[in-house]
Amino acid sequence: MKRRHLLATAALGLGLVFGGAAMAQDKTKACFVYVGPIGDGGWTFQHHEGALAVQEAFGDKVEIAFQENVPEGADAERVLTQMALSGCNIIFTTSFGYMDATNAVAAKFPDIKFEHATGYKREHPNVSTYNARFYEGRAVQGHIAGKMTKSNKIGYIGSFPIPEVIMGINSYYLHAKKVNPEVELSVVWAFTWFDPAKEADSAKALIDQGVDVIASHTDSTAPLAEAAKTNGAVIGFGQASDMAEYKDGPRVSSIIDNWAPYYIKRVGALMDGTYEQADAWEGIAGGEVEIGEITALVPAEVKAEAEAMRDAIAAGTYHPFTGPINKQDGSPWLAEGQVAPDGDLLGMSFYVEGITGEIPK
Amino acid sequence: MFGSIDPALLVAALMVNSVPVMLAATGELVVEKSGVLNLGVEGMMIMGAICGFVTAVVTGNPYLGFLGGALGAAALSAVFGVLTQVLQTNQVATGLALTLFGLGLSSLIGQSYVGIRPPATGDLPLGPLADIPFLGVAVFGHDWMVYASILLVAAVWWVLKYSRVGLILRAVGESHEAAHALGYKVTRIRMLAVLFGGAMAGLGGAYVSLVRVPQWTDGITAGAGWIALAIVVFASWKPWRVLAGAYLFGGISVLQLNLQAAGSAIPVEYLSMAPYLITILVLVIMSSGRGKAALAAPACLGQNFHASR
Numbered sequence: 001m002k003r004r005h006l007l008a009t010a011a012l013g014l015g016l017v018f019g020g021a022a023m024a025q026d027k028t029k030a031c032f033v034y035v036g037p038i039g040d041g042g043w044t045f046q047h048h049e050g051a052l053a054v055q056e057a058f059g060d061k062v063e064i065a066f067q068e069n070v071p072e073g074a075d076a077e078r079v080l081t082q083m084a085l086s087g088c089n090i091i092f093t094t095s096f097g098y099m100d101a102t103n104a105v106a107a108k109f110p111d112i113k114f115e116h117a118t119g120y121k122r123e124h125p126n127v128s129t130y131n132a133r134f135y136e137g138r139a140v141q142g143h144i145a146g147k148m149t150k151s152n153k154i155g156y157i158g159s160f161p162i163p164e165v166i167m168g169i170n171s172y173y174l175h176a177k178k179v180n181p182e183v184e185l186s187v188v189w190a191f192t193w194f195d196p197a198k199e200a201d202s203a204k205a206l207i208d209q210g211v212d213v214i215a216s217h218t219d220s221t222a223p224l225a226e227a228a229k230t231n232g233a234v235i236g237f238g239q240a241s242d243m244a245e246y247k248d249g250p251r252v253s254s255i256i257d258n259w260a261p262y263y264i265k266r267v268g269a270l271m272d273g274t275y276e277q278a279d280a281w282e283g284i285a286g287g288e289v290e291i292g293e294i295t296a297l298v299p300a301e302v303k304a305e306a307e308a309m310r311d312a313i314a315a316g317t318y319h320p321f322t323g324p325i326n327k328q329d330g331s332p333w334l335a336e337g338q339v340a341p342d343g344d345l346l347g348m349s350f351y352v353e354g355i356t357g358e359i360p361k
Numbered sequence: 362m363f364g365s366i367d368p369a370l371l372v373a374a375l376m377v378n379s380v381p382v383m384l385a386a387t388g389e390l391v392v393e394k395s396g397v398l399n400l401g402v403e404g405m406m407i408m409g410a411i412c413g414f415v416t417a418v419v420t421g422n423p424y425l426g427f428l429g430g431a432l433g434a435a436a437l438s439a440v441f442g443v444l445t446q447v448l449q450t451n452q453v454a455t456g457l458a459l460t461l462f463g464l465g466l467s468s469l470i471g472q473s474y475v476g477i478r479p480p481a482t483g484d485l486p487l488g489p490l491a492d493i494p495f496l497g498v499a500v501f502g503h504d505w506m507v508y509a510s511i512l513l514v515a516a517v518w519w520v521l522k523y524s525r526v527g528l529i530l531r532a533v534g535e536s537h538e539a540a541h542a543l544g545y546k547v548t549r550i551r552m553l554a555v556l557f558g559g560a561m562a563g564l565g566g567a568y569v570s571l572v573r574v575p576q577w578t579d580g581i582t583a584g585a586g587w588i589a590l591a592i593v594v595f596a597s598w599k600p601w602r603v604l605a606g607a608y609l610f611g612g613i614s615v616l617q618l619n620l621q622a623a624g625s626a627i628p629v630e631y632l633s634m635a636p637y638l639i640t641i642l643v644l645v646i647m648s649s650g651r652g653k654a655a656l657a658a659p660a661c662l663g664q665n666f667h668a669s670r
Binding site for chain 1: 365366367370371374378381468471472475476477478569573574575576578579580581582583584585614615618619621622623624628629630633
């Protein structure tokens with residue numbers, strides 16, 4: 001009797017589960033593919049915040065799913081296919097390296113929307129790309145770096161030599177140079193988005209050579225942790241996320257990626273039927289790039305200048321890439337007063353004049 | 362060519378950089394010498410990283426942190442030991458699963474520890490030694506774990522080569538049937554070796570989260586365990602060569618970052634692949650000798666043992 005009772009309960013439970021699954025089909029399912037762990041405190045953490053914001057905004061009407069630590073390359077295609085088969089209506093792939101995988105899988109699932117972050121390929125009508133104008137934030141940080149350096153050596157930890165990263169290095173350097181003509185930039189390529197030990201080693205290599213301001217384009221807080229060991233001799237910036245836990249130490253400001261508005265907009269558009277293929281590239285003005293609080297370590301007038309630059313960029317009265325700017329080899333790129341076209345920026349494969357060193361190929 | 366690189370700082374960075382991999386590889390060497398192949402080093406390291414971190418933060422004592430890291434990773438390796446030695450599962454598959462398990466479990470334990478700073482592990486005061494030009498900066502300005510790791514390599518070398526325990530351990534690894542026939546408890550000895558390997562990997566992991574990158578983030582060891590496995594092979598199962606291998610891998614990775622920071626024209630890709638090329642080269646040279654003996658691998662490596670067979 002008891003056993004039968006148990007079986008009946010189990011059957012009832014199963015029925016509920018399947019019933020629930022059937023009902024879930026009416027929900028919009030938004031899926032996210034992450035390159036790192038959501039606990040990285042940087043890039044992936046911010047994307048996940050965006051995903052949670054979608055859940056918050058639409059409540060029961062959407063279901064979110066995500067996968068962390070998905071390697072870029074063949075594995076990504078497998079994960080994407082799996083997600084597409086599992087009933088996702090819209091899939092956000094949040095790293096540059098997923099570009100080809102996203103387009104390949106999108107070809108097989110024309111009814112599912114794919115959104116690729118930081119890419120430029122939209123080979124199918126169901127593929128959109130979105131990005132943020134991080135170089136706007138880097139301009140503000142470059143200004144602070146140029147003013148704050150005592151050794152006139154500033155450093156930058158690059159992830160991969162792709163336009164996105166090179167653009168940031170150029171913007172950072174140009175604005176440091178503008179306020180401090182003596183400044184020299186050292187770039188270290190870590191060839192990883194997320195490897196805290198390697199990021200810390202990169203920061204250490206820069207510090208060992210006299211660099212006293214470090215910016216990074218990798219995803220963890222490790223460079224700040226390394227800078228913290230110098231007891232205030234070296235400062236740095238939060239990257240992707242505010243990294244506020246280092247506020248009383250080396251972190252003097254930060255670039256914050258805020259993906260929530262975009263994610264909510266796109267999922268919302270899909271739900272009310274207004275969704276269209278897009279190529280989004282928002283910046284400070286659109287709220288996607290935020291400048292984290294500039295701390296008291298930075299003198300008041302430098303802080304005011306940096307905030308004025310931020311506001312000018314937001315108002316559209318200042319573009320960080322305004323000529324005259326020459327390429328590294330001395331050939332002219334932008335004439336006096338000319339503003340860089342987006343196409344040039346998105347395909348950027350050269351350093352601007354004054355940066356020594358070569359971009360790895 | 363070396364521009365603004367300071368050789369003393371380079372050596373200093375190299376010594377610190379190599380510690381986690383050296384500890385984990387030394388532990389794995391003992392495990393493999395006993396005839397067990399544990400591919401779960403990465404998982405044990407990251408368990409050591411989080412257990413060490415949690416212990417240090419909770420107790421406020423970095424020394425207890427290292428102890429906690431070693432115990433946590435040893436506990437994880439005990440799972441591997443029970444599965445492979447008692448339940449006779451496949452060692453390769455179990456080891457790989459152990460890595461995945463360790464990565465997941467550490468992430469779970471670490472959820473509420475993101476963004477916390479652990480208590481600092483102080484440098485070992487070596488008094489006047491630190492004032493010696495060059496050597497003072499390069500060799501005598503480190504935290505105590507740097508020296509402890511070298512002492513541990515020395516201890517493992519001595520035990521394996523000169524002590525009775527080492528002899529028994531090697532006998533079990535070379536021929537478990539013969540060792541069993543002589544009355545040695547093969548399973549028990551291997552179990553202890555696995556626990557020791559886990560503790561060493563845990564120390565290495567704790568070093569990452571407490572000293573090298575003093576913070577916790579998911580996946581913080583980022584593949585160091587796999588390099589440790591490669592170094593054991595590279596070292597052809599000899600402790601001092603483990604030390605040399607760890608310094609080679611660590612040194613080249615530090616050097617390439619420094620060369621970049623100094624604006625050197627040497628393409629970093631060449632340096633990045635150098636340790637792996639050397640490992641392959643060593644393997645080719647070793648295997649070109651007289652069969653398996655030339656490979657120096659313990660003869661029973663990876664084979665399960667059951668007394669009733």
